Amino acid sequence: MTVTTDSVRSALEQAPALDRVESHLHPAGSFEVSDHEVPTGREEIWRFTPLKRLKGLHADAPLDGRNTKATWNAPEGVSVGVVTGDEARALRGVSGWAPNTRFTARVLAEVPATLLVDVPADVEASEPIVVEVDGTDADVTSGAHVVLRFGTHSKAVVVLNHTGSAAVAAVVEVVVADGAEASVVSIQDWADDAVHLSHHQARVGRDATYKHAAISFGGDLVRMDANVTYDGPGGSAELLGLYFADAGQHIEHRIFADHTAPRTKSHAVYKGALQGEKAHTVWVGNVLIRKVAEGIETYEENRNLVLTDGCHADSIPNLEIETGEIVGAGHASATARFDDNQLFYLQSRGVSEKEAQRLVVHGFFNDLIRKVGVPSIEERLLATVEAELAKNVLKELF
Amino acid sequence: MSKLVITDLHVTVDTEDGPKEILKGVTLTINEGETHAIMGPNGSGKSTLAYSIAGHPKYTITGGSVTLDGQDVLSLSVDERARAGLFLAMQYPVEVPGVSVSNFLRTAKTAIDGEAPKLRTWVKDVNAALEQLNLDPSFGTRSVNEGFSGGEKKRHEIAQLELLDPQVAVLDETDSGLDIDALKVVSEGVNRFRAREGKGVLLITHYTRILRYIEPDFVHVFVDGKVAESGGKELADELEASGYDKYLTKANA
Numbered sequence: 001m002t003v004t005t006d007s008v009r010s011a012l013e014q015a016p017a018l019d020r021v022e023s024h025l026h027p028a029g030s031f032e033v034s035d036h037e038v039p040t041g042r043e044e045i046w047r048f049t050p051l052k053r054l055k056g057l058h059a060d061a062p063l064d065g066r067n068t069k070a071t072w073n074a075p076e077g078v079s080v081g082v083v084t085g086d087e088a089r090a091l092r093g094v095s096g097w098a099p100n101t102r103f104t105a106r107v108l109a110e111v112p113a114t115l116l117v118d119v120p121a122d123v124e125a126s127e128p129i130v131v132e133v134d135g136t137d138a139d140v141t142s143g144a145h146v147v148l149r150f151g152t153h154s155k156a157v158v159v160l161n162h163t164g165s166a167a168v169a170a171v172v173e174v175v176v177a178d179g180a181e182a183s184v185v186s187i188q189d190w191a192d193d194a195v196h197l198s199h200h201q202a203r204v205g206r207d208a209t210y211k212h213a214a215i216s217f218g219g220d221l222v223r224m225d226a227n228v229t230y231d232g233p234g235g236s237a238e239l240l241g242l243y244f245a246d247a248g249q250h251i252e253h254r255i256f257a258d259h260t261a262p263r264t265k266s267h268a269v270y271k272g273a274l275q276g277e278k279a280h281t282v283w284v285g286n287v288l289i290r291k292v293a294e295g296i297e298t299y300e301e302n303r304n305l306v307l308t309d310g311c312h313a314d315s316i317p318n319l320e321i322e323t324g325e326i327v328g329a330g331h332a333s334a335t336a337r338f339d340d341n342q343l344f345y346l347q348s349r350g351v352s353e354k355e356a357q358r359l360v361v362h363g364f365f366n367d368l369i370r371k372v373g374v375p376s377i378e379e380r381l382l383a384t385v386e387a388e389l390a391k392n393v394l395k396e397l398f
Numbered sequence: 399m400s401k402l403v404i405t406d407l408h409v410t411v412d413t414e415d416g417p418k419e420i421l422k423g424v425t426l427t428i429n430e431g432e433t434h435a436i437m438g439p440n441g442s443g444k445s446t447l448a449y450s451i452a453g454h455p456k457y458t459i460t461g462g463s464v465t466l467d468g469q470d471v472l473s474l475s476v477d478e479r480a481r482a483g484l485f486l487a488m489q490y491p492v493e494v495p496g497v498s499v500s501n502f503l504r505t506a507k508t509a510i511d512g513e514a515p516k517l518r519t520w521v522k523d524v525n526a527a528l529e530q531l532n533l534d535p536s537f538g539t540r541s542v543n544e545g546f547s548g549g550e551k552k553r554h555e556i557a558q559l560e561l562l563d564p565q566v567a568v569l570d571e572t573d574s575g576l577d578i579d580a581l582k583v584v585s586e587g588v589n590r591f592r593a594r595e596g597k598g599v600l601l602i603t604h605y606t607r608i609l610r611y612i613e614p615d616f617v618h619v620f621v622d623g624k625v626a627e628s629g630g631k632e633l634a635d636e637l638e639a640s641g642y643d644k645y646l647t648k649a650n651a
Contacts, residue, residue, distance in 0.1 A: 340455060345492035345542075348452050349506035349562065350480035359505065363496025363541065 029098025033109050036102035045101070048282040048314055050250055053221045055141055057169040057197045058103055063110050063143030067166040070115065072131040077123040078156065080131070081116060088114040091147045095173035095201040096229060103143075104199045107171045111143040117158055121151030121177070128157040128185075128374055135166025138193040138220075144170040150182040152205075157183040157374055163218075167195040174202035176210045178232065183211040185377055188251075189384070190219035199225045204264070206232030213372045214270075216243040216251045217384055223252040223282075230261035230293075239268035239300075241283070242368055242381065244388045245311070247276025255300070256286040259293035268300035271368050273361060273388070274311035285317040285331065294325040304335040305364050307357075358389055400483060400565035400598050401467055402428040402451075408461035409443075409450045417458065420446040422623035424462070428566060430596040433612065435634065437603055438620030439642045444602045445489060447620070448570040451600075452486040453479050466566065481510055483565030487555040487572050493543040499554070500524065500538035503561060510562050527557045530590075532583050549580040556587035566598040567591060573608035585611030606638040621645040 030036065038059040039046040051058055074080040083091070092108040099105035117129055131146075148158050160172070176182040188196055196219050204210045208231075216222045228237040237257060245251045257266035272281045285300040304313040317331035338357060346356035362385060369381045409421035420443045428434050438444050450457045451464055453476040464471040466482055474482060494502065503524055508514045515523075525535050531553040543551055552572055559567055569588065573581055589612060591597055601612060609617075609631065617633040618625045619642070626645050627633065 339492075341492045342494050344452075344454055344476060345488070345494065346502075346506075347476035348480055348486050348488075349502075349558065350477050350509035351505055352477050352509065353475070355505065355509065356477075359497050359502070360494065363494055366496035 029100045031093065031098055031105060031108060033102065033105045036099070036105050038102060045254075048284075049223055049252060050221065053195065053250065054197060055167040055195050057141060057167060057195065058101075061141040061167070063106060063141065063169060065140035065142040067135055067137045067140035067142050068144070068164070068168065069134050069136060070131060071134075073127075073129060075125045075127050075129060077120065078125050078129055079116075079118045080129060082113050083116050084113045088112065088145070091116065091173070092145070093173075094147055094149070094175055095203045096231070097173070097201045097203070097227070099171075101199070103169045103197055104171050107143040107145055107169055111145045114145045114147055117146075117148045119150045119154045119156040121154055123151065123154045123156070125156035128159050128376070130159045130161060133160065133162045135162070135164030135168070135190065135194055138165035138167055138191070138195065141167045141169070144168055146170065146172040148172065148174045148182070148184060150174075150176045150180040150208075152177040153179040155181040157185065159374065159377065160184070160186045162186070162188050162190055162194075162196065165191045165193050168197070170196070170198040172198065172200040174200065174210070174212075176202060176204045176208045176235075178205040179207050180205065181209045183213070183373065185213040185215065185372060185374060186224070187377075188214075188216040188219055188222045188224070190222070192218065192220060194219040194222075196222045196224075198223070200227065202226075202228045202237070204228060204230050204235035204237055207234035209236050211238045211240070211373070213240040213242070214253055215241070215372075215381065216253070217388065219249065219251075221250045223250075223254075225254045225256065227256040227258065228266060229258045230264040233261050233263045235261065236265040237267070238371075239266065239270075240368060240371055241268075241270030241272075242365060243270070243272040243281060244385065245272065245274045245279040245281045246388070246391060247310075248278050250280045250282075252282035254282075254284040254286065256288070257298060257300070259287070259289045259296045259298065262293055263295040264293065265296065266298045266300070269368060269371070270302045271304070271365060272302075272313065273305045273307055273364070274313055275307040275388075275391070277310040279311040280313075282314045283316070287319045287329070287331075289319075289321045289323060289326060289329060291322045294323055295327055297327040297329070299328070299330045301332045303333075303364070305361065306335060306337050307361070361385065361389055400430045400596055402566045402598055402600070403465045404451070404462070405464075406462040407447070407450065407459070407464060409446055410458045410460050411446070411456060412458070419460070420457075420623055421450065424624050426618065426625060428598040428600055430598055432615045433592060433599040433601060434616045434618060435601045435603060435609055435614035436618050436620050437606070437634065437637055439646060440604065442620045443623040444604075444620050445570055448486055448568045448600075448602055451479075451568055452476060452484065477509065480564070485559055485562060485564035485567045487552075487559060487567065487569045489571040489574060491543045491546075491551045491555055493541070495541050495544050497542050498539055499542055502542045503538075503558065506558070506562060510564075523561060527560050530560075531557050531587055533557060548575040549577070552576055552584055553580065553587075556584050559591055560587060563594070565596070566600065568600045568602070570602045571604060572601075573603055573605060581608060582611060588612050606634050609634045619645055
């Protein structure tokens with residue numbers, strides 16, 4: 001992507017306290033769509049994504065189509081609704097971020113409405129706020145802007161649940177105010193023909209806690225960038241991911257923990273399973289420890305379990321360190337098939353190969369599922385893992 | 399009833415230099431109710447014998463036979479062997495992250511019996527088995543072998559032995575790495591199993607120590623992939639006094 005001098009300047013104005021760091025992890029942003037060229041696929045941030053299958057969402061596909069229906073609940077004290085006009089415009093970039101891709105710039109510029117979940121200061125939501133997004137047509141393209149605002153010392157769980165058929169470019173901006181405890185769970189349980197290109201951008205306040213869980217099972221192509229910056233010292237982010245790619249599916253998750261404040265934490269765990277011809281997953285874990293970010297702690301981990309032949313998993317952790325005055329920084333990445341010794345151990349106790357594989361896959365995901373911390377979601381995830389296994393691995397063994 | 403018959407068993411493993419023969423004609427019969435100790439120096443093939451009987455894919459059987467009550471064991475898959483009544487307590491039990499001990503035990507018991515155990519008695523049985531091996535009931539919620547101490551892993555193996563109730567148990571160096579208290583607890587577990595009707599035990603060990611607590615009916619000295627000498631439990635005393643040297647010299651000559 002080419003970045004003009006003007007857009008660099010505007011980015012600097014956005015964040016005057018931060019030094020500009022030259023690297024591909026954080027190209028300067030701009031709200032001007034014309035500052036962002038249409039990606040060709042050769043760019044570092046696009047090189048894994050099959051652009052042809054994006055239905056033009058990365059380029060100039062219309063973003064005003066009607067292809068989803070959204071419904072939600074709003075526990076007491078929480079307001080959820082669609083805002084438009086000046087109110088919607090005021091929310092563009094509310095996470096303190098300027099778009100770094102064409103599709104995010106287009107969503108902010110062109111989509112007239114914003115779905116706003118507003119948890120006021122000191123409110124503790126009595127139940128998860130669940131936004132159901134149900135797609136109706138994968139041949140129609142649309143854009144969506146969502147803002148999740150967690151007030152000072154508030155506490156809430158927001159679940160974005162995507163089902164059905166649609167082609168959607170989405171920007172989700174999350175503002176976690178000082179001392180708040182926010183959980184965001186985004187489930188991509190789309191139908192086989194859906195395309196979902198999304199960017200989740202969170203700003204985590206002083207001493208605030210942010211948990212983000214990205215769960216991707218369905219869709220022809222799902223790509224999500226889940227980014228975090230910090231507004232003050234003491235903020236903590238836990239970035240979780242669980243994905244299961246079937247034959248032909250492309251599931252791509254990228255995270256970026258940008259340690260923009262001292263004594264902040266980021267901890268990322270993404271786990272995926274792949275099965276079937278041309279199942280492709282991508283995980284890119286970017287962490288930047290800026291000069292100002294002394295005393296921070298970061299760890300990122302990606303594990304992939306390859307269940308059948310013909311799958312492909314890419315896993316790339318990137319860590320850029322501008323200061324050595326930190327508590328800890330680490331990363332781990334592993335992609336493997338079933339462990340023969342685990343299967344042998346289980347089978348030597350009479351458990352069939354099929355059942356042993358089932359146990360190992362459940363075990364692989366169990367710890368992560370527990371970390372999501374939302375009981376209703378946990379049950380559903382266990383069931384979904386079971387259903388995914390039934391599709392391929394278990395069937396093949398009969 | 400249970401009778402394990404091993405006849406002229408030859409086994410190889412694949413190495414970088416091609417297949418290497420580890421077992422060179424093992425013949426051994428374990429009648430019901432008998433406990434046989436196999437003793438031998440490191441590298442003699444003791445563990446290979448254990449894993450070959452259980453069916454580990456790493457080992458290739460090149461000759462001979464293994465039968466359990468006349469049934470050809472070698473033609474069975476690993477899980478079929480377990481369901482036929484074989485059990486292997488491993489020297490290095492494998493960690494299975496995310497799978498709880500209680501889920502694992504219930505799944506295994508269901509597989510072995512062909513039906514799910516009755517819930518009420520099963521929970522009681524599991525708790526009793528764990529308690530007898532000095533394992534806390536909270537053990538059930540931990541992931542299989544993950545983060546277990548060496549002693550906990552071995553005691554967990556013996557708890558499985560008691561719960562799954564096989565016909566013939568192969569214990570591969572179950573005594574290694576145990577302190578004397580843990581050794582006693584494990585031995586008591588094995589002895590409880592032996593006290594049941596018609597159970598066979600093949601106890602593989604490097605040391606004579608465990609034989610003070612588990613008294614074998616027969617002792618076999620295992621050297622260079624086969625049985626070099628067989629006798630009663632007095633053979634173990636002899637080994638304790640003079641070690642394996644005379645067998646090694648013979649094997650190398």
